[in-house]
Amino acid sequence: MKINSWYISSFLISLVVAIPIFTVFSSFFENTSGSLEIFKNTFLYEYIYNSIILLIGVLILTLLIGTICAYLVSFYNFPGVNFFKWALILSFAVPAYIYAYSLTAFFENYGTLYSILKNLLGEGNYNQSIPKFDGMIGAVISISFSLFGYVYVLTRASFHYQSENLIEIGRNLGFTKKKTLFSIILPASRPAIVAGLSLVAMETLSDFGAVAFFGVSTLTTGIYNSWISLDDLAFANQLSFFLLVFILGLFFIENLSRKQAQYHTPARGRFKKKEKISLHGFKGYLASLVCFLVFFLSFVFPISQMFYWTLKFPENLTSLNTNELFINTLYLIFLTSLVLLLFSFLSNYGNRVSRSKLLNIFSTFSITGYAIPGIILAVAYITFISWFDNTIINHFNLGSFKKIFIGSTLGLVIVYFIRFYSLAFNGIKTGYEKINRSIDESSYLLGYSKLKTFLEIHIPYLKNSIFLIGILITIEIIKELPITLILRPFNFETFATTAYIFASQDLLEAAAVPALFLILIASTFILITSRYILED
Amino acid sequence: MRKLIILFLFICSNSISAEVNIFSARHYDSDLELYKKFTEQTGIKVNVVSGNDKALQKRIIEEDKDCVGDIYITSDAGRLGAFESKGMLQHANWSDEIKKKVPIIFRSDSWVGIAKRARIIFYSPERVNQSELQNLNYESLSEPNWKGRIVIRKSDNIYNQSLVSSLIENNGKDETLKWAKSLVTNMARSPKGNDRAQILAVAAGEADLAIANTYYYALMLSGQKGEEQKNAAKKVLPFFPNQNNRGTHMNISGAGLLKFSPNKSNAVKLIEFLLSEESQKHIVNNTYEYAMLENISPNELVPGKDLDFKQDNETDVKLYWDNQSEALKIMLLAGWK
Numbered sequence: 001m002k003i004n005s006w007y008i009s010s011f012l013i014s015l016v017v018a019i020p021i022f023t024v025f026s027s028f029f030e031n032t033s034g035s036l037e038i039f040k041n042t043f044l045y046e047y048i049y050n051s052i053i054l055l056i057g058v059l060i061l062t063l064l065i066g067t068i069c070a071y072l073v074s075f076y077n078f079p080g081v082n083f084f085k086w087a088l089i090l091s092f093a094v095p096a097y098i099y100a101y102s103l104t105a106f107f108e109n110y111g112t113l114y115s116i117l118k119n120l121l122g123e124g125n126y127n128q129s130i131p132k133f134d135g136m137i138g139a140v141i142s143i144s145f146s147l148f149g150y151v152y153v154l155t156r157a158s159f160h161y162q163s164e165n166l167i168e169i170g171r172n173l174g175f176t177k178k179k180t181l182f183s184i185i186l187p188a189s190r191p192a193i194v195a196g197l198s199l200v201a202m203e204t205l206s207d208f209g210a211v212a213f214f215g216v217s218t219l220t221t222g223i224y225n226s227w228i229s230l231d232d233l234a235f236a237n238q239l240s241f242f243l244l245v246f247i248l249g250l251f252f253i254e255n256l257s258r259k260q261a262q263y264h265t266p267a268r269g270r271f272k273k274k275e276k277i278s279l280h281g282f283k284g285y286l287a288s289l290v291c292f293l294v295f296f297l298s299f300v301f302p303i304s305q306m307f308y309w310t311l312k313f314p315e316n317l318t319s320l321n322t323n324e325l326f327i328n329t330l331y332l333i334f335l336t337s338l339v340l341l342l343f344s345f346l347s348n349y350g351n352r353v354s355r356s357k358l359l360n361i362f363s364t365f366s367i368t369g370y371a372i373p374g375i376i377l378a379v380a381y382i383t384f385i386s387w388f389d390n391t392i393i394n395h396f397n398l399g400s401f402k403k404i405f406i407g408s409t410l411g412l413v414i415v416y417f418i419r420f421y422s423l424a425f426n427g428i429k430t431g432y433e434k435i436n437r438s439i440d441e442s443s444y445l446l447g448y449s450k451l452k453t454f455l456e457i458h459i460p461y462l463k464n465s466i467f468l469i470g471i472l473i474t475i476e477i478i479k480e481l482p483i484t485l486i487l488r489p490f491n492f493e494t495f496a497t498t499a500y501i502f503a504s505q506d507l508l509e510a511a512a513v514p515a516l517f518l519i520l521i522a523s524t525f526i527l528i529t530s531r532y533i534l535e536d
Numbered sequence: 537m538r539k540l541i542i543l544f545l546f547i548c549s550n551s552i553s554a555e556v557n558i559f560s561a562r563h564y565d566s567d568l569e570l571y572k573k574f575t576e577q578t579g580i581k582v583n584v585v586s587g588n589d590k591a592l593q594k595r596i597i598e599e600d601k602d603c604v605g606d607i608y609i610t611s612d613a614g615r616l617g618a619f620e621s622k623g624m625l626q627h628a629n630w631s632d633e634i635k636k637k638v639p640i641i642f643r644s645d646s647w648v649g650i651a652k653r654a655r656i657i658f659y660s661p662e663r664v665n666q667s668e669l670q671n672l673n674y675e676s677l678s679e680p681n682w683k684g685r686i687v688i689r690k691s692d693n694i695y696n697q698s699l700v701s702s703l704i705e706n707n708g709k710d711e712t713l714k715w716a717k718s719l720v721t722n723m724a725r726s727p728k729g730n731d732r733a734q735i736l737a738v739a740a741g742e743a744d745l746a747i748a749n750t751y752y753y754a755l756m757l758s759g760q761k762g763e764e765q766k767n768a769a770k771k772v773l774p775f776f777p778n779q780n781n782r783g784t785h786m787n788i789s790g791a792g793l794l795k796f797s798p799n800k801s802n803a804v805k806l807i808e809f810l811l812s813e814e815s816q817k818h819i820v821n822n823t824y825e826y827a828m829l830e831n832i833s834p835n836e837l838v839p840g841k842d843l844d845f846k847q848d849n850e851t852d853v854k855l856y857w858d859n860q861s862e863a864l865k866i867m868l869l870a871g872w873k
Contacts, residue, residue, distance in 0.1 A: 039868050108733065109740035110768040118764070127740035134728055215690055215728060225692075228590040312762065319565070379594060386598035402602040406595065407585065486591045490557060490583035501563045501586055506732055506752065509761065510565075 006350030013343055014362040017369040017418050020380035040235060047222040057140035058204045059197055066151025069294055074159035077276045078284040084291040086530040091298035092149045093522035095479040097209025098515045099142040101508050102305035107133050139214045143204050145298040151196035158192035191257040198254035205247055206373035208482050219243040220373045247371045303519055309512035316510045329478060329494050336416045337473045340424040348428045349454055367422030374419055375482035381415050382406055407489050415483050420476055424469050431465030468532045471525045478522050555581040556802040561589035561610040562789050566822030574809045580802050593619055601796045606803035611789040614698040616647045617857020628793040637811050638828055641852040642788050649788030650810045651825035655699050656784055657775040658735050658746040673778045678718030685744040687734045690727040691867035701859035702785050702851050716870035727873050739768035754824035754837040774839030783848035
């Protein structure tokens with residue numbers, strides 16, 4: 001085995017990403033106080049129970065919404081189908097915690113729905129007849145509507161590539177449409193659906209904002225609380241173990257399904273364009289209604305609530321320093337995208353030129369950062385930096401480097417890097433797989449150096465991938481809350497932290513303005529990329 | 537040229553040293569306006585990181601001696617006490633002026649209250665009769681006539697933990713456990729939502745009594761939550777319990793001096809500024825808390841705006857931390873969600 005710079009750089013990236021995992025486990029072997037010893041089993045049971053119920057609720061809801069919408073827009077023509085095709089992915093712009101604010105404000109006692117009913121029907125005691133979506137139900141709904149997009153996009157892509165031949169077989173066998181759906185289309189798309197659902201499941205388990213807002217104690221909030229407030233590291237360890245088992249399991253399933261899903265991409269020549277079935281009359285409107293309902297609930301509803309508040313309390317709009325928030329957000333996006341793209345290129349290119357198995361293992365390992373909840377990642381990072389500084393740096397009398405890494409833009413970028421590296425790495429990887437290796441060889445034959453091949457051949461080929469990844473990172477960073485909140489420098493706010501801070505003062509009305517900006521900016525970026533995301 | 541360089545260096549050194557860094561878990565926008573005023577008056581720049589209480593504490597603890605923070609601001613004495621017990625605050629040698637302004641039960645050696653709030657009872661005048669309100673104490677909330685009529689938020693909430701800590705101090709553990717068990721049976725629903733949601737539940741007829749902090753009610757009356765909530769608040773009335781004995785449960789928002797504060801004198805200046813009449817007026821009119829200074833009257837919208845209620849001036853708020861884990865244990869044992 002040749003040790004060259006590719007190995008070293010790939011190894012270093014994996015190491016950086018592995019830090020939180022090691023820290024989560026190693027720091028938990030210390031002894032703890034535990035004044036609440038007697039309640040531990042109750043807590044553990046409650047956290048696991050809540051996490052499972054939340055997971056089941058969200059998975060069922062996202063499976064239904066995601067596949068039904070994907071099925072309708074892929075196989076049928078009905079009024080508005082071309083609009084819904086991309087409108088449904090706008091739900092990605094609404095983070096679960098902001099959905100949670102809207103849901104609560106709309107249905108609470110004397111909330112927005114109450115006002116609407118009062119204005120329509122006159123005075124009355126409507127509070128008791130208005131359903132209350134809070135606690136677990138609220139969390140399930142908020143998370144489902146902000147995440148169903150994963151199932152929708154992946155399932156739709158797999159439907160899209162399903163060869164017409166496959167469907168014709170069904171028809172030739174005399175299958176009804178229903179039987180074709182359940183016996184052919186869905187089984188063939190199973191890997192894509194499972195991949196979408198495992199992404200949803202991972203994000204659900206990582207969620208902090210929405211569950212904390214609704215007071216639902218899950219494994220993630222449990223770890224956070226026992227780690228930070230109760231100083232009960234042993235218990236936090238126990239909980240982390242359960243959470244990581246859950247999450248790594250999902251991660252594994254997702255990766256496996258992704259691989260399987262590739263088998264279903266048909267070779268070019270045999271791809272026969274699907275004939276969409278036109279739905280007329282009642283059926284057509286029903287399909288439109290279903291899609292509209294999903295679009296409405298996932299996007300129009302939260303954004304209307306925010307608009308309503310912004311119009312009702314316009315002073316909140318003028319008092320907010322939107323320019324500064326915008327510049328801060330852009331600054332983070334620019335730095336993080338640059339670093340992420342640079343390193344993703346480095347390790348993908350390294351993998352390509354060295355064709356080493358070991359290097360591949362390193363890279364696979366380095367994308368696991370995505371599986372760790374942001375809030376735990378941030379705390380683990382601080383703990384690690386502190387430990388490293390206190391032991392190693394101190395040992396060599398090198399002064400202290402904490403200030404450089406905690407409460408600085410650098411620190412933020414590093415943790416974003418760990419969290420979103422898989423997004424960038426996988427994106428570049430997919431792009432690279434499409435470039436035939438013989439192109440590299442021709443380039444070498446022409447006397448191009450490796451660097452020149454990279455700069456003049458690969459980069460132009462991968463332009464679209466770079467663009468897409470840049471925008472996906474942008475959307476994630478605009479929405480990111482827990483890491484930014486814990487690690488940001490002095491006097492530094494983003495739209496997400498501002499919305500959170502207003503919300504925690506019980507001023508959801510004022511949180512509406514930054515939330516609205518956040519959603520609108522993210523939506524703009526989603527629209528720009530919609531043609532890539534939808535792979536038409 | 538040399539003069540210019542010296543001047544430049546002077547400006548640089550000045551602009552570097554004249555600052556104060558705040559970690560704040562009490563993030564009111566109005567606080568930022570106050571800091572701006574402070575900078576205008578003193579030339580000392582104020583830098584702020586705000587966030588969740590626990591996460592900020594974790595960051596400060598891990599940054600340790602490299603932490604550039606000077607002041608830690610948060611609401612609830614229980615939180616300040618918790619942080620002090622971790623050794624993250626330092627003795628501040630409060631000036632005589634501060635000692636005179638802030639009663640000893642509202643400060644420790646390393647933190648000081650800057651505003652007060654009361655945790656009181658809100659009732660529906662339609663469904664609660666005057667005789668039930670007579671001599672109502674926190675202790676009476678365990679009585680059977682309140683069965684299924686009370687709303688209060690969860691036990692993980694610090695305001696509730698501090699209230700129960702105070703009850704432990706005044707009535708002992710055993711009595712408080714009995715009290716908490718009965719209170720749980722008196723609850724109208726499983727605890728959920730924040731303090732405002734409890735007041736709204738009474739307005740909407742879900743319950744007859746709510747326990748909540750005073751400023752939430754003023755916030756609703758202010759119209760910042762819209763016309764409906766303003767009207768809803770009017771359907772509910774505040775009641776100050778324990779008027780014939782120790783007085784109503786009081787708590788504070790406070791500022792602590794961080795252990796490794798690099799700008800200690802500026803930090804103390806800022807805390808003194810927060811306790812000036814000007815700042816106290818600003819605070820009462822924006823956050824609807826009570827002033828720490830006796831001569832500043834509360835905002836018109838706040839319950840007890842004439843300060844004609846008896847405050848508990850005997851129970852030291854430092855005890856809220858001392859009894860905190862016991863309080864949480866009692867609440868959990870009582871089945872308080």
